[in-house]
Amino acid sequence: MNNGRFSIALHILTLLDKANGELLSSEYLAGSININPAMVRKELINLRINGFVQSKEGKNGGSSLAISANEITLGAIYQSVKQISLLGSQKNTPNPKCPVGKNINEHLNDLYNDTELILIKQLNKQSLADFSSKFS
16 A cells, blocks of 8 residues: 555564464565565564564564454554555645635545545454465
8 A cells, every 4th residue: 555564564464473473583574575674674663663563682583473463453554554645645736716726635635534544444344363364
């Protein structure tokens, strides 16, 4: 969604759920996602701040889920990584003398907010455990 962070976070959390409490290294996670381990570590910090992940530093360190996958909704994951509106944002300042232009940004903001609320409501219907169960 808008920048890939949702899919990366969901991939990380699914791997951690499948590990059943075993600590997984950022290198292992990065190998599965096929991205740089530094990007994984950055996302792990965010997931830890949001209470989804716990980490142990050091040679035998790694990360695991901090709470049950049943307690984590996909909506909560989305909200933890969201940076901009799903549909983006308007960057221009339309002509205030135009009957459409003078009000378009207000109506676009309402549309974007309503659409995102529908998305979050839908994502909240599924837990990480539900999503994780799709993988053997």
